[in-house]
Amino acid sequence: MSVMRISPRRLHLLLLRWYGSHGRDLPWRRTRDPYRILLSEIMLQQTQVSRVLMLYPKFLRTYPSIRKLASAKPSEVIIAWRGMGYNRRALYLHRCAQAIVEEGGGRFPRDPERLRSLPGIGRYTANAVASSAFRLPLAIVDTNVRRVISRVQGRHLTEEAVWKNAQRLLPVRHAYEWNQALMDLGAMICIAHDPRCAECPLRTVCPSAHRVKRPLTRVVREPGREGVPNRIFRGRIVEYLRQRKRGASSSLIAREVVPSLRPGEMPWFARLIRSLEADGLVRVVRCGRSERVSLAA
DNA sequence: AAGGCGGGGCC
DNA sequence: GGCCCAGCCTT
Helix, strand or coil: CCCCCCCHHHHHHHHHHHHHHHCCCCHHHCCCCHHHHHHHHHHCCCCCHHHHHHHHHHHHHHCCCHHHHHCCCHHHHHHHCCCCCCCHHHHHHHHHHHHHHHHHCCCCCCCHHHHHCCCCCCHHHHHHHHHHHCCCCCCCCCHHHHHHHHHHHCCCCCHHHHHHHHHHHCCHHHHHHHHHHHHHHHHHCCCCCCCCHHHCCCCCCCCCCCCCCCCCCCCCCCCEECCEEHHHHHHHHHHHHHHCCCCEEHHHHHHHHCCCCCHHHHHHHHHHHHHHHHHCCEEEEEECCEEEEEECC
């Protein structure tokens, strides 16, 4: 079966026009400060826009510049990260800020390859920062873009094929607006379940319009305790330490965070602490048989 | 290639 | 109660 080819120019016109009238007004779209752009992108990794909107301004008041962030202690950044989840991101961001200050005197690299080498910055975030802050003509592929591109192409695409298509379809003169428009379409219209095709600016050219099948999602079982994934307990431990800045003994944390903990489960809890320590989220001072745990200094 | 890693809102 | 969400890192 031959694949229907859609005129890129037609696509650009339809989507950019829609973006002009329906695009979201977001704080990180009102700046070109690479630090503010980067902060938004890190926060938006696996976190909804609505939550980032609530926490982004407060974080920026605490750390208005990359230098202020770089000179903070990890524990302070972890505390400022409260409510965001995936706490390792706070450490990546912090280390990233320190690298940019130390290596470039606080000047961001523009080269996406160089951005990509920084902690917490992958292919998506590197291109997002370069596209948004420096207006380089680079495609970005996140879960929204992946879904939109696949539907417009009318078939499932491999990850690499989506990137290729995204870069091919990119309007070089309006790359930034195009990227933002694709994400807005994926977030507001071309949503995963029950897409709103009747309101879609691409409905006349999209082969999937009004005939999107329910995507079959694969159930992923996570290791955990009584059905609760380990990462949830990790999050609770970090939150407990946020409010108890002096730290606490491992056994006290265990009683407070997991009241129903049975004696035989102590090794499981000890592994949680060790994993947090390995990530650099907590510091463990061992003295004799007991150990004192606090947020990483 | 697969799995670990938070949190909250929505159905 | 299950599902989803602007990914990255490690193995």
